[in-house]
Amino acid sequence: MRRIVHMTQKEFRQVFRDKPMVAIIFAVPIVQLFILAFAITTEVKHTKLMVVDYDRSTVSKDLVLAFVHTDRFDLAGHTTDLREVREGMRGWEVQMGLVIPAGFGADLVRGLKPQVQVVSDGVDGNSSGIATGYAHGILAGFGADYAAVQDSGAPPAGLSSVRMEERMWYNPDLSSQQFMVPGIVVVLLTILPMMLSAMSLVKEKEIGTMEQLSVTPLRKHQLLAGKLIPFLFLSYVELAIVTTVAVLIFRIPMNGSYMLLALLALLYLFATLGLGIFISTITRSQQQAMFVAWFFMVFMIMMSGFFIPIENMPPVLQKLTHLNTMRYFMSIIRDIFQKGSSLPFLLRDVVPLAAFGLTIFSVSVLAFRKRVG
Amino acid sequence: MHETSVTTRELTRRFGRFVAVDRVSIEVGSGEIFGFLGANGAGKTTLIRVLCGLLKPTTGEATVAGYDVYTQSERIKQNIGYMSQRFSLYEDLTVAENIEFYGGIYGLARTKLRQKEKEILKNFGLHRHADSLTAGLPFGFKQRLALGCAMLHEPPILFLDEPTSGVDPRARREFWDTIHETAGRGTTVLVTTHFMEEAEYCNRVLIMHVGRIIALDTPDALKSRFEKRTMQEVFLELVGKEIGETRTRGQHGEQGEKP
Numbered sequence A: 001m002r003r004i005v006h007m008t009q010k011e012f013r014q015v016f017r018d019k020p021m022v023a024i025i026f027a028v029p030i031v032q033l034f035i036l037a038f039a040i041t042t043e044v045k046h047t048k049l050m051v052v053d054y055d056r057s058t059v060s061k062d063l064v065l066a067f068v069h070t071d072r073f074d075l076a077g078h079t080t081d082l083r084e085v086r087e088g089m090r091g092w093e094v095q096m097g098l099v100i101p102a103g104f105g106a107d108l109v110r111g112l113k114p115q116v117q118v119v120s121d122g123v124d125g126n127s128s129g130i131a132t133g134y135a136h137g138i139l140a141g142f143g144a145d146y147a148a149v150q151d152s153g154a155p156p157a158g159l160s161s162v163r164m165e166e167r168m169w170y171n172p173d174l175s176s177q178q179f180m181v182p183g184i185v186v187v188l189l190t191i192l193p194m195m196l197s198a199m200s201l202v203k204e205k206e207i208g209t210m211e212q213l214s215v216t217p218l219r220k221h222q223l224l225a226g227k228l229i230p231f232l233f234l235s236y237v238e239l240a241i242v243t244t245v246a247v248l249i250f251r252i253p254m255n256g257s258y259m260l261l262a263l264l265a266l267l268y269l270f271a272t273l274g275l276g277i278f279i280s281t282i283t284r285s286q287q288q289a290m291f292v293a294w295f296f297m298v299f300m301i302m303m304s305g306f307f308i309p310i311e312n313m314p315p316v317l318q319k320l321t322h323l324n325t326m327r328y329f330m331s332i333i334r335d336i337f338q339k340g341s342s343l344p345f346l347l348r349d350v351v352p353l354a355a356f357g358l359t360i361f362s363v364s365v366l367a368f369r370k371r372v373g
Numbered sequence B: 001m002h003e004t005s006v007t008t009r010e011l012t013r014r015f016g017r018f019v020a021v022d023r024v025s026i027e028v029g030s031g032e033i034f035g036f037l038g039a040n041g042a043g044k045t046t047l048i049r050v051l052c053g054l055l056k057p058t059t060g061e062a063t064v065a066g067y068d069v070y071t072q073s074e075r076i077k078q079n080i081g082y083m084s085q086r087f088s089l090y091e092d093l094t095v096a097e098n099i100e101f102y103g104g105i106y107g108l109a110r111t112k113l114r115q116k117e118k119e120i121l122k123n124f125g126l127h128r129h130a131d132s133l134t135a136g137l138p139f140g141f142k143q144r145l146a147l148g149c150a151m152l153h154e155p156p157i158l159f160l161d162e163p164t165s166g167v168d169p170r171a172r173r174e175f176w177d178t179i180h181e182t183a184g185r186g187t188t189v190l191v192t193t194h195f196m197e198e199a200e201y202c203n204r205v206l207i208m209h210v211g212r213i214i215a216l217d218t219p220d221a222l223k224s225r226f227e228k229r230t231m232q233e234v235f236l237e238l239v240g241k242e243i244g245e246t247r248t249r250g251q252h253g254e255q256g257e258k259p
Ligand SMILES: Nc1ncnc2c1ncn2[C@@H]1O[C@H](COP(=O)(O)OP(=O)(O)OP(=O)(O)O)[C@@H](O)[C@H]1O
Pocket: A373, B015, B018, B020, B038, B039, B040, B041, B042, B043, B044, B045, B046, B047, B085, B258, B259
């Protein structure tokens, strides 16, 4: 036991003596959080809209207002020439054109099915798709509202009489931050323990101190415990910091139990620390370890549903994600944050997480050799 | 030199097909200073690593402090101190922290550790450096610290792999004074060296060449057998090429140790 304490103490000393390391541990996560949370957004706001109004009626003016009243569209200008839309797109000043044909207002009043044209800059296909979706919604709403105002009795033919009311539960504003920030917590709980434990174990091999330790009575489990306890501790500190920032600064609602979060994080940390040990057994230098750790991380993040929804992947890849421990923790943490799920609702992910965590950890510990030759 | 503290019989270690240590049989008595001489690649380090339990022997037998290297390496570790050829303490810890760490790992009680720490700092002239980072120490001081850490737990057997390489002559003398003192207290010291004059300080020397023993005796006996005045000449006669003083090293004495 005292050996573990000495090992832990030494490890802490080394970590805190390495100033760039301390910066990496504490500052980088926060920076990452801000960059990722603000930059990675699947919402589309302030699409620059150019209106080509051939109608110029009160109805068409109302329609334009219906667009620009939301923060999803900003009016980039009026024109009567479609070519200006093209020019605008070339110059990145326009992202969408709304073409209202002559007679639009009159047709709508008469209950005909007037058409408008929406042209979208498809360079960023994802955003333009989403913006087009918004445009759809606004047009449908506008048609229905108009019909309701015009008509007291039966709705005019051609406009749908059924109206869909959308309600997004758990994330009413469809804010991507709410979705991304908890995911970033997962990413950080991967990088820090995996990278630091792998690097620190390999470093001992590289500088020869592992050989020195090997001739002491220090046992393997004592060595590993002494190595891992500091990184486990630092991971929790990191978890606390990032969660605090997420809740206080990003106003991410935390609907679940912090206890449960901390407890399940332990399962995940078993997996990531285990991977760190494993990486140290297959590499000889810190550089190699760093490289392999990055490889693992990129794979894990890609296959976790962090950026790319798992449902959107080809079936083969979807199956492959079941091998990815991060996948389970990603969905657990999002459930805890957003839905406030309690343990019974999470079992579907907790069971594989525990199984992977403990397996990876025990296999790595077994594979780890103190003996150098 | 009554009891034996290290024995080997036909001890062999191969790396693939390459034989690094070839059927070596020795018996080292307790309190003896036993030197290993040999050119680069003679197999000295490999032999010591096998005896320390860092490498498994390929064939043959060996016991250290009465324990078998195949099956009792954990018991052996309680009884040995090892100073590796390559400096391997923590450069990002201070001198005192290194001593405390290794003392703790060897399970020294707190008071004992304090006492040992003072002793090492004093005897090795390190007290001014107690709180300096090890990385910044001159090489000679690093080596002294390494020796101090290897002897912290007062092991009955000490393995020193080229402890004086890259150390200036005066410091080398002090090193050997310490070694003699330690052996005088009953510690067995197995030491490798490239310096032929250091061979004279050993009770017995083993001359190795490409893995084999080519001579094993006291320095005096060797000199009279080959009718030479110095060990340098004995060695030249036996190995047929000059090493030792001509082998200059960098300040750090590190040489690409094979992984
Ligand atoms: N892990 C290893 N794998 C393969 N070959 C090795 C290994 N370790 C040592 N050798 C080889 O074994 C031989 C003996 O090496 P060893 O380090 O024991 O020599 P040495 O007598 O200590 O030499 P030096 O004076 O350079 O320290 C060398 O030829 C070396 O290349």
